[in-house]
Amino acid sequence: EPAMRLVGVERRYREGEGALAILRGANLDLYPGEMVALVAPSGTGKSTLLHVAGLLERPDGGDVLVGRQSTRDMRDSERTRMRREEIGFVYQSHHLLPEFSALENVVLPQMIRGLSRKEASSRAGELLSFLGLGERLAHRPAELSGGEQQRVAIARAVANAPRLLLADEPTGNLDPQTAAHVFQTMVSLVQASGVAALIATHNLDLAARMDRRVTLRDGRVVETD
Numbered sequence: 001e002p003a004m005r006l007v008g009v010e011r012r013y014r015e016g017e018g019a020l021a022i023l024r025g026a027n028l029d030l031y032p033g034e035m036v037a038l039v040a041p042s043g044t045g046k047s048t049l050l051h052v053a054g055l056l057e058r059p060d061g062g063d064v065l066v067g068r069q070s071t072r073d074m075r076d077s078e079r080t081r082m083r084r085e086e087i088g089f090v091y092q093s094h095h096l097l098p099e100f101s102a103l104e105n106v107v108l109p110q111m112i113r114g115l116s117r118k119e120a121s122s123r124a125g126e127l128l129s130f131l132g133l134g135e136r137l138a139h140r141p142a143e144l145s146g147g148e149q150q151r152v153a154i155a156r157a158v159a160n161a162p163r164l165l166l167a168d169e170p171t172g173n174l175d176p177q178t179a180a181h182v183f184q185t186m187v188s189l190v191q192a193s194g195v196a197a198l199i200a201t202h203n204l205d206l207a208a209r210m211d212r213r214v215t216l217r218d219g220r221v222v223e224t225d
């Protein structure tokens with residue numbers, strides 16, 4: 001069964017008198033262990049779709065299901081809890097906390113969820129080692145290369161073993177070789193963890209290596225192959 005379902009999602013932005021409809025009945029099922037590329041021109045609503053899927057914005061219509069659970073009637077506090085437990089985010093820039101080490105950046109979200117420092121450190125160390133950063137645990141973000149920073153951000157995103165990984169141009173700031181390397185670590189991670197990944201990208205080479213490709217057309221999600 002899907003890890004997440006977007007069902008008839010609508011999203012409008014008010015602009016002066018009129019309303020701008022960005023999502024108009026968007027449907028998308030994301031299955032465990034698959035990587036789906038979201039490739040569409042700027043301004044078509046990719047970020048809006050990721051924010052709605054990530055429970056950061058409420059849709060104006062339709063529903064977002066996490067597993068079998070509808071989020072339509074959830075209170076904000078329930079949505080926040082579900083976001084923390086079930087959804088990981090990776091952005092174009094890493095947004096790591098500069099004063100904290102790589103390990104601590106991956107430990108913190110787990111402690112916020114209630115794990116002990118010991119449990120969280122153990123998992124963070126394993127994850128970072130899996131992503132090839134076993135020798136970088138004590139480095140602060142400024143002491144890491146761009147690709148390493150992005151791999152720490154990926155480890156942080158999956159630290160709480162989410163069902164869903166949402167990424168907005170995760171390799172957009174990296175040179176092609178580093179981008180390919182970071183992407184390959186994401187592939188390994190998705191395969192090992194079974195997380196469902198929705199990745200907005202302009203990189204057609206990487207999109208071609210994902211399981212499926214979708215775009216946005218007239219506010220709906222359309223498969224492109």
Ligand code: ADP
Pocket residue numbers: 013014020022040041042043044045046047048049
């Ligand atoms: P993309 O990520 O594909 O570039 P976005 O989802 O960021 O597209 O934006 C889609 C459209 O919605 C754009 O025309 C943008 O200007 C508009 N938009 C996005 N966020 C807001 C907002 N908070 N208020 C008004 N308009 C918005």
Ligand code: ADP
Pocket residue numbers: 136139142143144145146147148
């Ligand atoms: P890349 O060639 O991938 O861009 P860099 O040349 O920036 O990487 O860094 C090479 C290695 O040196 C990285 O693995 C990084 O961890 C380490 N490094 C870079 N800058 C610092 C720093 N200021 N302090 C400690 N280690 C650093």
